[in-house]
Amino acid sequence: FVTLCYSLCAVFVFSLVFRCLVSFFFLRIRRPPRSTLDRSSAASDVYKRQVPAAVLSAIIAPELVMPGGALDLSLGNERLLAGLVAVLVAWRTRNVLLTVAVGMVVLWVLQVLGM
Numbered sequence: 001f002v003t004l005c006y007s008l009c010a011v012f013v014f015s016l017v018f019r020c021l022v023s024f025f026f027l028r029i030r031r032p033p034r035s036t037l038d039r040s041s042a043a044s045d046v047y048k049r050q051v052p053a054a055v056l057s058a059i060i061a062p063e064l065v066m067p068g069g070a071l072d073l074s075l076g077n078e079r080l081l082a083g084l085v086a087v088l089v090a091w092r093t094r095n096v097l098l099t100v101a102v103g104m105v106v107l108w109v110l111q112v113l114g115m
Contacts, residue, residue, distance in 0.1 A: 060083070063079060064077075064079050064080050067079050067080075078107055078110040082106040082107035082110060085102060085103060086100070089103070
């Protein structure tokens with residue numbers, strides 16, 4: 001029974017890879033003409049601005065609220081406090097380098113103080 005399950009899984013994976021390759025080579029979307037590459041729509045501009053922030057938030061947020069793997073929203077969570085300070089700096093200055101620097105300094109100070 002186990003061998004049959006492995007065989008079916010292998011066939012499924014092979015067929016999935018094969019279908020992906022076929023669709024990649026034969027159903028490709030054609031590039032637009034060069035004249036339209038210079039112009040971009042307002043929607044794509046908004047998309048390009050918001051995606052990096054959303055991805056970065058998805059990576060950082062779990063580490064801020066779950067530093068040990070469990071939810072920690074207390075004042076003893078140094079990472080959360082430093083993250084909140086960094087959010088305030090980012091909101092006020094809109095300077096990425098200053099935001100990262102202030103966030104890291106606050107985190108180091110809180111860790112040294114042992115809060």
